[in-house]
Amino acid sequence: MSERATSEQAGRGPVRVAVLASGRGTNFGAIVAAAEAGRLGAEVAVLVVDRPAAGAIDIARAHGIVAVVVEAREHPTREAYDKALIALLVERGADLVCLAGFMRVLGPAFVEHFRGRLLNIHPALSPAFPGLHAQRQALAHGVKVAGATVHFVDEGVDTGPIVLQAAVPVAEDDTEDALAARILREEHRIYPEAIALFAARRLRIDGRRVRILPAP
Amino acid sequence: MSERATSEQAGRGPVRVAVLASGRGTNFGAIVAAAEAGRLGAEVAVLVVDRPAAGAIDIARAHGIVAVVVEAREHPTREAYDKALIALLVERGADLVCLAGFMRVLGPAFVEHFRGRLLNIHPALSPAFPGLHAQRQALAHGVKVAGATVHFVDEGVDTGPIVLQAAVPVAEDDTEDALAARILREEHRIYPEAIALFAARRLRIDGRRVRILPAP
Numbered sequence: 018m019s020e021r022a023t024s025e026q027a028g029r030g031p032v033r034v035a036v037l038a039s040g041r042g043t044n045f046g047a048i049v050a051a052a053e054a055g056r057l058g059a060e061v062a063v064l065v066v067d068r069p070a071a072g073a074i075d076i077a078r079a080h081g082i083v084a085v086v087v088e089a090r091e092h093p094t095r096e097a098y099d100k101a102l103i104a105l106l107v108e109r110g111a112d113l114v115c116l117a118g119f120m121r122v123l124g125p126a127f128v129e130h131f132r133g134r135l136l137n138i139h140p141a142l143s144p145a146f147p148g149l150h151a152q153r154q155a156l157a158h159g160v161k162v163a164g165a166t167v168h169f170v171d172e173g174v175d176t177g178p179i180v181l182q183a184a185v186p187v188a189e190d191d192t193e194d195a196l197a198a199r200i201l202r203e204e205h206r207i208y209p210e211a212i213a214l215f216a217a218r219r220l221r222i223d224g225r226r227v228r229i230l231p232a233p
Numbered sequence: 234m235s236e237r238a239t240s241e242q243a244g245r246g247p248v249r250v251a252v253l254a255s256g257r258g259t260n261f262g263a264i265v266a267a268a269e270a271g272r273l274g275a276e277v278a279v280l281v282v283d284r285p286a287a288g289a290i291d292i293a294r295a296h297g298i299v300a301v302v303v304e305a306r307e308h309p310t311r312e313a314y315d316k317a318l319i320a321l322l323v324e325r326g327a328d329l330v331c332l333a334g335f336m337r338v339l340g341p342a343f344v345e346h347f348r349g350r351l352l353n354i355h356p357a358l359s360p361a362f363p364g365l366h367a368q369r370q371a372l373a374h375g376v377k378v379a380g381a382t383v384h385f386v387d388e389g390v391d392t393g394p395i396v397l398q399a400a401v402p403v404a405e406d407d408t409e410d411a412l413a414a415r416i417l418r419e420e421h422r423i424y425p426e427a428i429a430l431f432a433a434r435r436l437r438i439d440g441r442r443v444r445i446l447p448a449p
Contacts, residue, residue, distance in 0.1 A: 142378055145361045159442035161398040162358055164378060182377040184358075184400030189445055226375035229405055 032216040033062035035111035037102075037119035042073025043201060044117035044138060044208050049080050051209030059216035063109045065102065067121055083109070089121070099127040106131075113215055116170065117208070128170055133222055135170040136215070138208050140200045142166060142182055147175035152197045161187050163196060165204045167211040169222060178227045180220060181207040248432040249278035251327035253318075253335040258289025259417060260333035260354060260424050265296050267425030275432035279325045281318065283337055299325070305337070315343040322347075329431055332386065333424070344386055349438055351386040352431070354424050356416045358382060358398055363391035368413045377403050379412060381420045383427040385438060394443045396436060397423040 034057070036045045045064060051057045064077040064084040077084035085105060092098040103126070106114060116123075116137040128135065141151035142164035148154075155163045164184045171177035183203035187196060214220050214229060221228040250273070252261045261280060267273045280293040280300040293300035301321060308314040319342070322330060332339075332353040344351065357367035358380035364370075371379045380400045387393035399419035403412060430436050430445060437444040 142358060142361065143376070144374060145358070157441065158360060159395050159440075160359070161395055162380060162400050164400070179375050179377055184378050184380070224375075225373065 030060075032059040032112045033110050034059050034113045034115060034212060034216075035063045035065060035106050035109060036061065036073075036115045036117050037065045037067075038073040038117045039067050039071055039120040040073065040118045042071065042076050042117065044204055045073045046076045047205035048115065048117070048209050048212060049076060049082065051213070053080070056213060057209055057216060058213050059113070062111060063106075065105065067119065073117075095124055096126065099124045103127060103130050113212065115208070115212065122174075123170070125172055128172055131170075133169065134215075136180065136208075136211060137168055137170050137175070137177070138204050139166045139168065139175040140197065140204065141175070142184065143168060143175055143179060147173075150193075151175075152200060153193045155187065156191060156193060156196060163187050163200060165200050165207060167207050169227065178222050178225055180211045180214065180227050180229075183207050248275040248328045249326045250275050250329045250331060250428060250432075251279045251281060251322050251325060252277065252289075252331045252333050253281045253283075254289040254333045255283055255287055255336040256289065256334045258287065258292050258333065260420055261289045262292045263421035264331065264333070264425050264428060265292060265298065267429070269296070272429060273425055273432060274429050275329070278327060279322075281321065283335065289333075311338075311340055312342065315340045319343060319346050329428065331424070331428065338390075339386070341388055344388055347386075349385065350431070352396065352424075352427060353384055353386050353391070353393070354420050355382045355384065355391040356413065356420065357391070358400065359384060359391055359395060363389075366409075367391075368416060369409050371403065372407060372409060372412060379403050379416060381416050381423060383423050385443065394438050394441055396427040396430065396443050396445075399423050 036048060038045050049061055052061050061082055064073055064082055066073055066086050069086050074084045087102055089098055092101055114131050114135045141155060143166040146154040162184050164182055166182045167180045169177040185200050185203055219230040221230060252264060254261050265277055268277050277298055280289055280298055282289055282302050285302050290300045303318055305314055308317055330347050330351045357371060359382040362370040378400050380398055382398045383396045385393040401416050401419055435446040437446060
């Protein structure tokens with residue numbers, strides 16, 4: 018497969034990041050905090066949620082970030098939903114789209130539109146334990162090392178090229194919640210780091226591998 | 234599934250460990266070194282190799298450990314080979330059998346005979362990348378964290394209950410050899426540690442999970 022730069026914007030100001038979330042938005046919060054601390058090298062341009070009750074909205078409000086609710090019931094089909102989402106993200110000038118606990122599966126047209134600039138975080142050391150309840154899967158399998166993965170999104174479930182991973186030890190008698198909390202701390206570290214690498218144009222997708230280029 | 238103690242020997246002196254290897258025997262060497270340093274709490278009773286050229290034999294000789302060659306060509310079938318191996322290990326009083334780069338697949342009768350006291354080490358973070366060339370698989374998949382796994386052997390390939398795992402970072406531009414060497418250092422640490430836990434009767438298989446009991 019050919020090499021391809023993942024960031025195509027040039028000379029138009031800081032990279033604009035859109036975050037898509039459905040829940041509390043702790044990863045969104047970590048991304049916002051990194052931006053405010055000057056560690057992101059990018060601007061958080063918009064939060065999109067699929068339900069008005071998503072706690073992430075409160076974080077957006079508190080930090081003066083535009084939050085948009087796009088509900089499924091407003092759109093007759095998944096394709097129509099994805100199309101509306103694409104239009105919104107284009108309108109907001111999103112250079113990079115970050116899924117952060119967004120509970121809807123995005124269709125192939127969405128994935129194709131943002132290919133190479135669509136990130137997701139998964140609470141497992143991919144390729145282990147794709148899909149829902151990864152921490153529960155890990156405990157049931159009896160692994161002693163779990164972790165988190167930031168990856169570019171492809172058509173599969175949690176299968177795309179891996180940007181960063183962090184290992185997390187499983188403790189004796191861990192509960193799903195305790196393990197999830199320990200993994201979440203690493204998510205909050207590596208997701209902003211991956212975005213910063215993207216914004217610095219230091220990520221290059223080479224087949225299944227993501228090369229991290231040296232700092233200029 | 235029911236809980237089951239993994240070490241059934243009681244009051245008959247130190248746990249006797251048999252190591253099965255096919256190659257250089259670096260894990261065998263690490264196990265011997267741990268035994269000699271008093272960190273194993275067990276005695277390395279015998280080395281079994283399936284080819285006379287295995288470098289592990291030299292390590293056994295240098296440390297005064299009995300080495301036995303059991304070649305495939307001496308036995309008409311895999312079942313006959315496994316049967317001879319079981320007889321040899323029983324004769325040598327093996328309480329625990331450790332596969333350390335043993336390149337033969339052992340059949341169900343062997344696995345059943347030594348169930349709960351048969352360990353293997355695999356150069357990946359199971360369940361990722363079972364089978365041959367795990368390090369190559371990991372690099373091709375583009376993971377950023379690789380590792381090593383000590384597990385009890387079941388009927389599958391590298392699928393049994395996990396005793397210990399160690400995470401190993403993948404470096405930018407890693408080669409298969411460089412990654413394998415980095416993983417091997419962790420193998421040399423966790424394999425003796427797993428054996429010591431077994432010898433101290435601190436491992437308990439509970440379904441797919443291996444509980445590590447507190448030190449007495």
